[in-house]
Amino acid sequence: xxxxxxxxxxxxxCVEGAIAAGMRFFAGYPITPSTxxxxxxxxxxxxxxxxxxxxxxxxxxxxxxxxxxxTGLKSMTATSGPGFSLKQENLGYASISEVPxxxxxxxxxxxxxxxxxxxxxxEIMQARWGTHGxxxxxxxxxxxxxxxxxxxxxxxxxxxxxxxxxxxxxxxVIGHMRERVELPExxxxxxxxRKRPGVSxxxxxxxxxxxxxxxxxxxFGEGYRYHVTGLVHDETGFPSNSSSVADKLVRRLMDKIExxxxxxxxxxxxxxxxxxxxxxxxxxxxxxxxxxxxxLRAKGLKVGxxxxxxxxxxxxxxxxxxxxxxxxxxxxxMNLGQMVLEVERIIKDKAEIKRVNKVNGEAVYPEEIxxxxxxxx
Amino acid sequence: MDKHEIRLxxxxxxxxxxxxxxxxEAAIIDGKNAVQTQSYGPExxxxxxxxxxxxxxxxxxFPKVRNCDIFxxxxxxxxxxxxxxxxxxxxxxxxxIVNSQSANNKIYSVPIIDTAVNVIGKPMVVNIVALGVLVAxxxxxxxxALEEAVLDRVPKGTEELNKKALEMGYAMGxxxxx
Numbered sequence: 169x170x171x172x173x174x175x176x177x178x179x180x181x182c183v184e185g186a187i188a189a190g191m192r193f194f195a196g197y198p199i200t201p202s203t204x205x206x207x208x209x210x211x212x213x214x215x216x217x218x219x220x221x222x223x224x225x226x227x228x229x230x231x232x233x234x235x236x237x238x239t240g241l242k243s244m245t246a247t248s249g250p251g252f253s254l255k256q257e258n259l260g261y262a263s264i265s266e267v268p269x270x271x272x273x274x275x276x277x278x279x280x281x282x283x284x285x286x287x288x289x290x291e292i293m294q295a296r297w298g299t300h301g302x303x304x305x306x307x308x309x310x311x312x313x314x315x316x317x318x319x320x321x322x323x324x325x326x327x328x329x330x331x332x333x334x335x336x337x338x339x340x341v342i343g344h345m346r347e348r349v350e351l352p353e354x355x356x357x358x359x360x361x362r363k364r365p366g367v368s369x370x371x372x373x374x375x376x377x378x379x380x381x382x383x384x385x386x387x388f389g390e391g392y393r394y395h396v397t398g399l400v401h402d403e404t405g406f407p408s409n410s411s412s413v414a415d416k417l418v419r420r421l422m423d424k425i426e427x428x429x430x431x432x433x434x435x436x437x438x439x440x441x442x443x444x445x446x447x448x449x450x451x452x453x454x455x456x457x458x459x460x461x462x463x464l465r466a467k468g469l470k471v472g473x474x475x476x477x478x479x480x481x482x483x484x485x486x487x488x489x490x491x492x493x494x495x496x497x498x499x500x501x502m503n504l505g506q507m508v509l510e511v512e513r514i515i516k517d518k519a520e521i522k523r524v525n526k527v528n529g530e531a532v533y534p535e536e537i538x539x540x541x542x543x544x545x
Numbered sequence: 546m547d548k549h550e551i552r553l554x555x556x557x558x559x560x561x562x563x564x565x566x567x568x569x570e571a572a573i574i575d576g577k578n579a580v581q582t583q584s585y586g587p588e589x590x591x592x593x594x595x596x597x598x599x600x601x602x603x604x605x606x607f608p609k610v611r612n613c614d615i616f617x618x619x620x621x622x623x624x625x626x627x628x629x630x631x632x633x634x635x636x637x638x639x640x641x642i643v644n645s646q647s648a649n650n651k652i653y654s655v656p657i658i659d660t661a662v663n664v665i666g667k668p669m670v671v672n673i674v675a676l677g678v679l680v681a682x683x684x685x686x687x688x689x690a691l692e693e694a695v696l697d698r699v700p701k702g703t704e705e706l707n708k709k710a711l712e713m714g715y716a717m718g719x720x721x722x723x
Contacts, residue, residue, distance in 0.1 A: 175570045175579065285585055345608050346566060346581040348573050458606035534607050 176349045178316045178342040179204035179246075182272060183212060185320030186244050188354055190361070191270075192218035193243040195232035197225050197251060200284045201340040202274035205246035226251035230258035233269045238396060240387035242324055246272035250281050252291055252298070259333055260299035261398045263421065266375070266383065268327035268362055270320070272336040274343035275451075275502075277529045286529030287340035287452055292506040295335050296480050302418050304425035306432060307335040307480040310342055311454040314349045319477070325360035326432060330424060331382055337479060339502065341452025341531050365392065375417075376403040381424040425481065434477035435486060439465065443472030445541055446490060448511055449500040450479055453532045457500060460537035471541065482510050491518040496544050500524035500537050520544070548601040549685055550610040553675070554627040555619030557585055557594040560672030563698065565596030567676060571686035571694035572600040580608040593623045600685060615683055616650075617675060618643055619657060638679055653682055653721045660713055670710035673699075677714020682722060688715065 176184075182205050186194075194209040210220040219236075223229040226247055233243035247255060252273040262269055277283025278290045291298070295307040306326050310316040320336055327334040365372050365384040372392040377383045383403075386392035395405035400414045408414070425432065439461060440446060447457040454475045464471040474490065474497075476483050491497070497519055499508040504525045512521055524540050526532050551568065553561045562583045569579035578601045585594045597610040613631045617638045618624040624643045631637060631650050639645045641656040655678050661671040673695060680691050692711060699707045 173573055175566065175573055175581065341582070341608070344583060346569060347605070347608070348569075348578050348580075455607050462606070531609055533609070533611065535611075 173348055173350045175346050176313050177204060177344065177346045178310070178313045178338065179274065179344070180208055181313045181317040181349065181351075182246070182320045182336065182338070182343075183208040184351065185317040186270065186324065187212055187216060187218075188317075188357055189321040189324035189359060190242040191244050191324065192216070193233065193236035193241040194218070194245065195221045195223050195229040195236070195243070196245045196247065197223055197229050199226075199248045199251050201276050201287075201343050202246040202248050202272060204343075205272060205274070209244075209246075226254040227258065230255040230262075230271070234258060234262050234265070234267045237267050237269045238388040240390075242268070242328070244270040244272065244324075246274065248274050248276045248284075249278040249288075249291060252294065256294075256298040260301060260303060262333040263299065263303040264301075264398055264400075264417075265396050266331040266385075266421075267333070267396075268331055268385075269333050270323045270327055270336060271333055272320075272338060275337065275339040277527070283529040285340070287502055287531055288527065288529070289339050289451060289453065289502040289506070290527075291337065292450075292479060292501070292503065293509075295337050302422060304332060304422055305335065305480040306330070306332065306425065306478065307337045308477060309337045309450040309479045311451050311475060312342070313345060313347045314351070316342060317349070317351055321357060321359070325358065328360045328362045329382070330428065331362065331385060332425075335480075337451070339451045341455070345452075369393065373403040374405045375401060377420060377424075381420050381427065429481055432478060433481055433483050435483040436473075436475045436477060437486075437490075438473045440472035440474065440490060440494070442470050443494055444470045445496045445498060445544065446472045446474050446494045447498045447500060447537060447541075448474045448476075448487075448507070449532075450476055450507065453500050453502060456532045456534045456537060459534035460541070463534060463538055464541060469541070469545070476507075479507065482514070484514050487511065487514050491515045494519055496520040496522060498522045498524060498537060498540055498544075500532050502526050502532060548599065548603070548605075549614045550612055551598045551600070551615040551617075551679075551685065552595055552610050552613050552627060553598070553617045554593065554595040554623035556623065557592045559594070559619055560669070561594055561619070561675075562596045564672040564676050565598050567691070567694045567698050568598050568679075568686065569600070570697065571690040572598075574690035574693055575686050577602055578605055580605045582608050593620070593626045595623065595627050615679065615685065617679055618645070619671065619675065636683060638675075638682060653678075655717050655721055657714070657717075660717065661710065665706070665710055665713065667706060667710075670707060673707050673710040674714035674717075677711040677716075678718040678721070681715045681718025
């Protein structure tokens, strides 16, 4: 990896971050606008002793990374909307079987095959509820090439720490954009690894959680007693129909993330101290929000920005605090209103909420945000 | 703040996205900030394609071109599709084959494709000839940085060919200025 200032693409930064985080297995089915992630992984993984497999489809890709992760390899797949839909079933499998892995979705226009080369943010709700049943979700949304590098590492760290799939929810704007970056030295990075069992091989129970609600994880095949299933299971991993086992498992899965929210949730805010109006956006749209804010500040208007870095879990507490004094929130997104539902749920009637929505395959432009704000005033 | 927005357009396959990458890399070599984005259809060849580059001495928030300072077009289709919204004092550079008109802007019409295809004899260097013309006319990056960036990106064994394409483009640009 070159260390000086360089021009790098978002998708390329994702692979650099993944390899720095320890990714040693990638299975995927290339799809625009995520293709470069597969392409560059295929080139780079063999150089670090890793494996790349192009699978027959997205469902198999998701299955393959679950299997590889169970044997101890940090694993990732990358896709876009149509593939993300196909991965939902196995995302649920990774959730209930608590297998760490990273799923990248570089969002493009939908539904279905939609607009292959154009940006969108239509999977904010799918990322949260795409797979059935109650399950926790961590989804990270980078808004620059450098942050794509950083958040890919964080996605692996959170997956390893909490034993669950983590979604890197990118969009075409960030995935395909190239910008000047200076990446940190590998030695400066914090890398997390899954908790290993502290008991003998025959005393090991793969789903017996510690006090932090996270079960230590042995590598499948190295001799620990092990059973993995998508069915509700007890601490041994074997299926169970018991209502108390089911209740305990599903609640623990949710509480595992709920009780560690403060460790997981991240956001960025700018100029919110005196803001009457706050623009809420993620990913590529945040770049337009930043410009819009500067244009309006230059006119003397008190405008700030709020950018969830973890769109799931959503930075709910902080948004509630802001709603105590901010008069208007403007939620800008490349869909017809998804994140705004979460903002409305959190803010209720404490502040006015305005929407900026776009689904024509183009990025949201700063002027589209300023126009809505100037209407408010 | 010193900020310039550049749009390169043509037909898919002419290498304009690579030209955008090279231009952005040259700006970084010059010590500036740069962002490159692109827009293209699902087809690999043909269709209108554009690459956009923003070069600035400061942080670049919004990465797409809104006030185009420099517009390059190598085909009629891309000129018609992307040639709107050029700044009043912006510069337009077109290939000879493009029938171009603009009330507000200075237009430079240069035989870029003809030079690549018939003079150099390699259609593939059309993007490098175009970069030479553009940089000679605008000085948006230094000539040295441009050459370094070109040589960093082109396939091994084609360095001399690309250097020649760059020089011929640059000379045509200088000439067009007169």
